[in-house]
Amino acid sequence: MLAQQRQQAILEKVRRTGGVRVAELVRDLGVSDMTIRRDLEVLAERGLIEKVHGGATTTGVGSTEEPGFAAKSVRQQAEKEAIARRAARLVRPGGAVALSAGTTTWTLAHHLLDVPELTVITNSVQVADVFHRGGRPDQTVVLVGGVRTPSDALVGPVAVAAIRSLNVDTLMLGVHGMSSRAGYTTPNLLEAETDRELVAAAQQLVVLADHTKWGTVGISTIAALDEAHVVVSDAGLPPEAQAELTERVGELVIADPSPDDELDSKLETAL
Template identity: 55%
Template sequence: MTESAPLAAQRREVILDTVRRKGAVRVAALVEQLGVSDMTIRRDLDVLARAGSVEKVHGGAVSTSGTTCDEPGFETKSTLKSAAKAAVAEAAAQLVQPGSVVAISGGTTTFAVAHRLRDIANLTVVTNSLPVAELLRSFGAEDGSSAPTLLVTGGAPTKSASLVGPLADQAIRSLQVDLVIVGAHGVSERAGVTTPNLAEAETNRTLISAATRLAVVADHSKWGVVGLSRFADLSDIDYFVSDDGLAEQARTVLGDQVGRLILAETQGT
């Protein structure tokens, strides 16, 4: 009997998620965990290795990623997982209340959230993102509507067009905001929420400390990725907004540790 593709794909997703979380996995452990044969697991590892997702070693497989210090530019990141980001952004925008003070960090997913704030009345937005600042400034100019009150932190720009460093941190420390919406380079059970940029991590921590509530926005591909510097633990998060492509194991971990897990539907896109 030929195995169905969906079952094989689900099993490989579990394997890949396990490798990302633990850094390595043994064939024997996967056989016990998934209740399939040794040969089935080895075939799964062959498929994942050919895709560059894992590296096969004697008796199992190891992660090919490890801890990353690479920080893609804003334009590069904008092209990745666009449908998932749009779904995440739509769900995250529902957390923003009229008349509130909202902080928005740098990143392409937070930029997508900012796009959806146009019709929310009487907002004050604090941001260290140059693209978010430019977008919000354009709202009233485009259609005559009332643009949000905008506060830009200042600071030194990163490759991802975020303003970071002592100037940004000093400006943020004087503020109190209702909700901060923060993007992530990576999220994992072990490392929490991370970024490859040390200065950006510090500025994100400062944004979080100024806020009453923390929302992290991250599509499913961010799970298991670990950047150089952690800026939040999972238990710090009031709302974790992702999409319905998030692995079951990630859903379990996040459901247990964050205040509320929100999964946006991507409608198969």
């Protein structure tokens, strides 16, 4: 196993369990104590874990921490591109689709520019801007009003009132985290309220979440794990997470990005 693969395995186990011991990693990965300690040092220097005596724990990110849109847009780009490309196949011409705020749904928006006669409802300034720049006369975009969050979502009573008057075929929901206990979550209380209204307005709930979202828990739950009709993730999702989602959601779709794939040229231009 290459060092990068080993470190990814360590990181996923820390995120999944909350902490690991050096001795446990030595046994599971079949390498020396010194090798594991070097791996932990590398991960700690990157701010991905916290080293403790005899092992490592999660970084202690609070359930209310909300990274800005720009910070999130550079994370897991290949995975988000693969997820967006696969999720776009679920959208049919002439339909009404809602896109929540987030960098994965923003990536999806670029792929939906080619869908004719589409009606898009969103509370995301960034998502709406993608369609505005696309300029297709046969596409209708409804941007709800509200108070802007660090993730460029419009939330609050104005957004909630607007969404309650709408009905859509499918909601494409980006999430901060997902877990067996807490379901799909966000670190922003007002955004959770707005997203819950989007869930209620949709006939079908499709959750877009790369593998790093598993085990992450925001302060507020949007929906329970089994409320999703489809979850689209990537091949980095841990096997136990895949097993649980397969059992509890309508369908789990794994989008596996090719290492040779380049990001869509439209997305690169937007970045």
